[in-house]
Amino acid sequence: MLTFGPVRSSGTGGHSGDGPVRRPAGLEARLADALVTRLVESRFSEALMEQILAALTESRDVERLVIHLLRQPDVNGTVDELVDQQLERVLPGLADSEAVRELVREQVDLYLQHIAAHPETVQQVVRAQVDLYLQHLTENPEPIRQLIQDQSRGMLRDVQATVRARAFVADDAVDEWIGRVLGRS
């Protein structure tokens, strides 16, 4: 396991041995930068990073840690926020995108062709769903019964209101007509 010591970026000097040794300002930082750059650019580092990443990917501990972190309310909220932000940014573009439309069109065409070529698949699905619904309705007929009753009552109520309204208007019309015939105001 490799360990890296702290890298000082300031040039105040460091402690070595018994007492402080004065070095030119920024020398340690420049040395550290040079070392890190060499390390990063070296093949050894590449292979090492790959190994580290592979180990991390396969590690159960890391997985558990990520899950644990994601379950934290503040982390979860932040992730949601990030995803929302990205979606808000991306979705308008997608909605107007001709490429996406073309993709959807292609997919729909593909599906339609598939359905046309294999109608039995759809029939099976529909039959299964219809059977399911029918079974559900047979087991729970009350909502449907209630719905039909409400519908009938509503229609009856509308018809009744219309008949009453028409009769009411006709009452006034008859009175007006009689008034005109008799020369009343």
Added chain:
Amino acid sequence: MSRRYAGLVSRGVARALDMVLLALLIAGGSWLVRQFFGIDPEHCSPDTGWWHLRARVCRYFPYVVPVAGVIIPPLYRIIFFVIAGQTLGMGVMGLRLLREDGRRVRMRQALKRVAAFYVTLGLGSFLIPLTARRRALHDIVAGTVVVYDWADHATDVRRAIEQVRSAEA
């Protein structure tokens, strides 16, 4: 609460509905009796059954229907006026019979009103558009008025009235 008095058309429709209902009731009752006793009034056979009941019903049946047609309608009106303040037809049209002072109708007013209606052969109804409170002759005799009473349907009816009026305009 201000009440609006019901006019000739509403009351006429209510009466027509009552007539249809009574006709169905009498015709249906007559059919049920014939089915129950298994009789044909045109071919009454002598019967030796229990108190000659079947033969008697068969013999008097041709008179029963017209008599029922005369007796049942006024009885129906009187009973419904006293109990509910409206007949079924009036209920459908949203009308209510009240005394002049707005109280419920009693047996006395109901009897007077029905009697006056039949004595005048219903012709007193033509006074409805001519009188101030849309009262027919039988209303004046009995001291009653007929008002609109739409109860919980009032909003629906008012909306429908607006629609009818806007369609006519």
